Amino acid sequence: xxxxxxxxxxxxxxxxxxxxxxxxxxxxxxxxxxxxxxxxxxxxxxxxxxxxxxxxxxxxxxxxxxxxxxxxxxxxxxxxxxxxxxxxxxxxxxxxxxxxxxxxxxxxxxxxxxxxxxxx
Amino acid sequence: xxxxxxxxxxxxxxxxxxxxxxxxxxxxxxxxxxxxxxxxxxxxxxxxxxxxxxxxxxxxxxxxxxxxxxxxxxxxxxxxxxxxxxxxxxxxxxxxxxxxxxxxxxxxxxxxxxxxxxxxxxxxxxxxxxxxxxxxxxxxxxxxxxxxxxxxxxxxxxxxxxxxxxxxxxxxxxxxxxxxxxxxxxxxxxxxxxxxxxxxxxxxxxxxxxxxxxxxxxxxxxxxxxxxxxxxxxxxxxxxxxxxxxxxxxxxxxxxxxxxxxxxxxxxxxxxxxxxxxxxxxxxxxxxxxxxxxxxxxxxxxxxxxxxxxxxxxxxxxxxxxxxxxxxxx
Numbered sequence: 534x535x536x537x538x539x540x541x542x543x544x545x546x547x548x549x550x551x552x553x554x555x556x557x558x559x560x561x562x563x564x565x566x567x568x569x570x571x572x573x574x575x576x577x578x579x580x581x582x583x584x585x586x587x588x589x590x591x592x593x594x595x596x597x598x599x600x601x602x603x604x605x606x607x608x609x610x611x612x613x614x615x616x617x618x619x620x621x622x623x624x625x626x627x628x629x630x631x632x633x634x635x636x637x638x639x640x641x642x643x644x645x646x647x648x649x650x651x652x653x
Numbered sequence: 654x655x656x657x658x659x660x661x662x663x664x665x666x667x668x669x670x671x672x673x674x675x676x677x678x679x680x681x682x683x684x685x686x687x688x689x690x691x692x693x694x695x696x697x698x699x700x701x702x703x704x705x706x707x708x709x710x711x712x713x714x715x716x717x718x719x720x721x722x723x724x725x726x727x728x729x730x731x732x733x734x735x736x737x738x739x740x741x742x743x744x745x746x747x748x749x750x751x752x753x754x755x756x757x758x759x760x761x762x763x764x765x766x767x768x769x770x771x772x773x774x775x776x777x778x779x780x781x782x783x784x785x786x787x788x789x790x791x792x793x794x795x796x797x798x799x800x801x802x803x804x805x806x807x808x809x810x811x812x813x814x815x816x817x818x819x820x821x822x823x824x825x826x827x828x829x830x831x832x833x834x835x836x837x838x839x840x841x842x843x844x845x846x847x848x849x850x851x852x853x854x855x856x857x858x859x860x861x862x863x864x865x866x867x868x869x870x871x872x873x874x875x876x877x878x879x880x881x882x883x884x885x886x887x888x889x890x891x892x893x894x895x896x897x898x899x900x901x902x903x904x905x906x907x908x909x910x911x912x913x914x915x916x917x918x919x920x921x922x923x924x925x926x927x928x929x930x931x932x933x934x935x936x937x938x939x940x941x942x943x944x945x946x947x948x949x950x951x952x953x954x955x956x957x958x959x960x961x962x963x964x965x966x967x968x969x970x971x972x973x974x975x976x977x978x979x980x981x982x983x
Contacts, residue, residue: 579734580677581730629727
């Protein structure tokens with residue numbers, strides 16, 4: 534199973550770790566819901582940026598959220614396949630979970646998936 | 654001719670993205686190719702559901718924006734990633750304000766207020782927007798807000814003294830808009846100030862207003878601000894037209910319903926200074942229960958003349974203003 538990475542703050546990583554991706558999540562001061570869950574293949578490529586850099590950026594935006602962190606999760610191929618989208622090809626390392634595109638399957642399977650929070 | 658060319662090319666790229674013929678990397682690459690047109694500034698606006706480009710003081714609008722929120726965020730991330738590759742500075746695509754000149758051709762990519770507005774702009778051969786410049790613009794904008802308020806107050810006063818036909822309101826309205834424009838010209842003389850008019854009260858409410866008349870209540874919610882409309886009650890009582898800044902308030906909504914107003918047209922004013930979009934205020938027209946037969950013709954005249962006034966295509970004005978007739982909903 535491929536390992537997917539999600540760069541964020543530690544506080545958010547802990548929440549996602551515990552309950553799974555929350556499409557209803559709204560950033561403090563933000564205006565829109567997360568809607569989806571953005572990840573990338575651990576082995577890259579990282580055409581949209583490296584998750585570590587992204588985590589650091591989030592930490593700079595939200596310094597009170599316990600620092601940067603990367604959430605790593607082992608996701609079955611069939612769930613990743615459900616997220617497949619020509620705009621986000623796996624060949625570019627991007628795995629974007631949206632409603633109707635793998636997000637529901639990911640959330641449903643979340644508690645059974647091997648996962649960890651990596652410090653940055 | 655150039656406008657049509659830009660429009661067609663932009664529409665093709667967006668259509669390719671919407672129909673999954675290209676991926677995010679190809680999409681951004683194709684956008685960059687488009688930006689090699691001198692003086693072009695393009696904005697992809699996820700929250701507002703629009704894509705528009707400015708060239709030679711003309712505005713091209715493509716609506717709706719076919720990109721999903723995830724696609725749009727990926728575009729932001731890709732642009733941030735490319736920019737970081739250019740100068741080695743890591744950027745967060747969803748926060749802060751920054752810009753970068755990507756190469757000797759001076760393709761400038763700026764992402765302003767991305768946390769709030771999910772806004773990205775590209776321009777070619779334009780001046781680089783430094784943080785200092787942005788700060789200066791912000792200071793100017795505070796004055797702009799004040800001046801716009803003053804002009805609106807003058808407009809209220811003028812409307813209150815006129816009679817009630819739409820044709821008599823139009824000159825006052827246009828005069829106010831011209832005054833607003835002159836404010837920007839005075840304050841930021843070298844920035845080619847432009848004004849956009851989009852429907853809705855706050856940024857969050859814009860999508861609802863853009864998506865083909867979701868309903869009168871929704872429009873009301875986005876249209877009226879209690880203290881400001883109270884302040885101008887006299888004008889409301891005397892004429893079927895008022896123009897006022899707007900926001901939302903349930904009491905005012907009820908009050909307006911009790912007045913059985915006929916139409917509400919909300920026109921928030923968005924300004925673009927130094928390629929940065931800011932809200933300057935709102936103009937909302939509340940029309941009385943007795944609707945003139947030639948109302949729509951007058952509205953079209955307003956839109957057309959305002960469009961000409963600010964050198965925008967009529968297209969932007971047509972999509973920018975939503976008109977609802979509450980009598981049809983009851």
